[in-house]
Amino acid sequence: MSNLYWITDYLEETKAKWSTISDYIWDHPETRFEEYASAAYLRTAIQEEGFSITENIGGMETAFIAEYGSGKPIIAFLGEFDALSGLSQEAGKTIQNPLVQNGNGHGCGHNLLGTGALAAAVGLKNFVVENNIPCTIRFYGCPGEEGGSGKTFMVRAGAFDDVDCALTWHPSGITSVMNTSSLANIQVYFRFKGKSSHAAGSPHLGRSALDAVELMNIGSNYLREHIIDQARIHYAITNSGGLSPNVVQGFAEVLYLIRAPQTDTVMELFERVKDVARGAALMTGTELEIVIDKACSNYIPSNTLNLAMQEAMLEVGPTKFTGEEKQFAKDIQTTFSTEELNEAYIPLIGLTDRNTPLFEDVLAYDETVSLMSGSTDVADVSWVTPTAQCNVTTCALGTPFHTWQLVAQGKSSIAHKGTLQVAKILFLTAAKVLEEPELLLKATDELKQAVGDRGYVCPIPDEVQPAAAR
Ligand SMILES: [Zn+2]
Known part of the structure; x- marks a missing residue:
């Protein structure tokens, strides 16, 4: 049985579980370092799968590491779950309608991010048990990505020091491996x-x-x-x-x-x-x-892991959507400005026509590293262990992040499909890393070169402690 067949089967059997988790987190939007309900829910879900939990990482109550197995290699999946303030919005609606005035909302899709990474970690655990493959699988519960740099505090605390590689993703309007640096x-x-x-x-x-x-x-x-x-x-x-x-x-x-x-x-x-x-x-x-x-810090993508991830992505193939899903995405798109939509089509020349509500393709991999205009705390992880991440379609093409439109799509079947899709991609990438040990050797060498003699210096001084938003 191919690895893809195995994970597709596993996720098909368990799919209700993953949408329940991401919907629960969507229903409990919590901002930086106060994600108590979301972190607890994820912790319990993975604990039930036999992972052991270490809480309170880097001085953050909502940061945790779930671990299964022992020995090398140690493969880390990074999962975020924090929301944004002021973005409360009713799910499934194509007009702005806050559920709670000035309430929080999942405007960056982190309810899906944490869940997709968790599904990949749990899937991989069941796979290595069934196939008797020695390794350690970790799921990092990463709080406070939005304006908190939770992962940077975790890296500063040494939480990634023994990790051999880290894999993660971000919900998106497109499907692509992220060969970008960040600010x-x-x-x-x-x-x-x-x-x-x-x-x-x-x-x-x-x-x-x-x-x-x-x-x-x-x-x-x-x-x-x-x-x-x-x-x-x-x-x-x-x-x-x-x-x-x-x-x-x-x-x-x-x-x-x-x-x-x-x-x-x-x-x-x-x-x-x-x-x-x-x-x-x-x-x-x-x-x-x-x-x-x-x-x-700025992000250092791992070209070797990216190539493995691209292969996995092509093997999984693009997500396909129903007519009803496309209509919903189209209705969402009517709320964007022409400029917003135009920007979305820029990297997709030749792949889509101008009336594409949902991206149903895989972007080709370009080995030239581009610079993304935002920042991410995944960057600090990428300085200490080879890291790869991808985008997967979970919303209408052109949906800007940190908007009510993204919140509105966070519980849709489009979002749920994308979450399963990425679980397959992350799983297959990890399985490839386990099957081809030379990938990690190469990726580690590459990272050493990129980091240089000075090594990683945490940009947060020792005396600064993580603090909740005010
Ligand atoms: Zn985000």
Whole structure:
């Protein structure tokens, strides 16, 4: 029996279980480091399969490792399960309709991400038991991907030190192996302390912290002209000092997210932003406190593992959808702008016509590494162990991430099909790694070269601890 036949059979028999898990996580959208219900549900599901659990990884209560087997190689599957705030949305609807006003929602499909990786890990466990293959299988329950860099904290704690390779994926509008790097980043609070006073009666006695925040932002906006094109500086004012204009604001805070293609470049930019903040404090007579929230590195894709994953993906073949599923996706697409849809077709020239609601193909693998405009904490894992990840169709083509439209599709049969599809791809990639030990040797060599003599340096300083969103 071929491995594909085996896993297809296994997932067909157990498919209700996987959609129950991903739907449960969708129903309990929890944000960074507070994913108690989701983490517990995943832990229980994999524990029932005979995996042993280690909780509280890297100081995060919702981070865990589930392990089965012993000895080498150690194959890791990475599963995320956190949601986003403000994205509550009714499932299956093609108009915006929050279930809870300002509630959380799975706007990045992580309910599927964790479940697909879990299904692959459990499938592989049953396969190696049946075939008596020595290895260790791990499922990493990875919290706080959205703005938390949970995996970076896990890597810093040494949770991946003995791992031989890591496999993961992301829900998407297309199906492809991700041969991309990603932007490294750092997220930092700048807190200004001034002096309150009556804004009309004694403004000369006050020192405005809000002025400092505004001047810092203006300074950073000027700085933007003089940084490399691929770098990004974003900010949010997280405390404006209160709601009263007749009070000189004695405290204000702004949160910065600085991104660039390499960790070193991020750190250089961070120093320049710090100077801008110091300048703002000097101009306003306020005191400045700088507090790092989190950071992550740039992603290093493993070409060797990617090629194995591409082979697996082609073997599995593209997901096929029904007329009803296509109609739902079409209805979702009517809510996108023309620009959004146009962007989605750019990498798909020749593969789809302009009226494609669901991507039913496999993108060809390109060995040239491209740069994705976002960041991911999978990056830090990729510095310490060869890592491969893919996209699999789980939603209408062109669906932007972090939107109500993605939440609306998170419990659909399209999403469920994609989750099973990726479980097959991750499983087959892992099975290939077990059958061809030279793949890991090659991938490890490749990574050593990419990382260089300096090795991995965690971008989060030791004293910074994971913190829930505020
Ligand atoms: Zn995501």
